[in-house]
Amino acid sequence: VQLQASGGGLVQAGDSLRLSCAASGRTFSSRVMGWFRQAPGKEREFVAAINVSPGSTYYADSVKGRFTISRDNAKNTVYLQMNSLKPEDTAVYYCAARGQGITVVHFRPGGYRYWGQGTQVTVSS
Numbered sequence: 001v002q003l004q005a006s007g008g009g010l011v012q013a014g015d016s017l018r019l020s021c022a023a024s025g026r027t028f029s030s031r032v033m034g035w036f037r038q039a040p041g042k043e044r045e046f047v048a049a050i051n052v053s054p055g056s057t058y059y060a061d062s063v064k065g066r067f068t069i070s071r072d073n074a075k076n077t078v079y080l081q082m083n084s085l086k087p088e089d090t091a092v093y094y095c096a097a098r099g100q101g102i103t104v105v106h107f108r109p110g111g112y113r114y115w116g117q118g119t120q121v122t123v124s125s
Helices: none
Strands: 003-006 009-012 017-023 033-038 045-050 057-059 067-072 077-082 091-097 119-124
Touching: 003 091, 017 033, 017 091, 017 119, 033 067, 033 077, 045 067, 045 077, 057 067, 077 091
Parallel strands: 009 119
Antiparallel strands: 003 017, 017 077, 033 045, 033 091, 045 057, 067 077, 091 119
């Protein structure tokens, strides 16, 4: 499985961005998908995850109410809509996929088998 993240950029506080992550292969719909982020000098942290259909969603407390994760299985793509961005959201954002058929959401990086290359999000104050 190859993951390609896109959509990052430089925005001002309060702005919105939508990240996309396109997956290769035919097993996307059977994989738990997650978004993580890593700021300079910090560990990679969980942001959001979405389970396989019907697609229960999970969020870090720091983004709850501002970020929305969604998936389009027909397009093999997972999205992260980020609203009301704050300077502390600045990080490299990574999408990740769990193993095929695993339907338990994991909140740590070690629980994900496949990773995208990351996309930079910078929020200025």
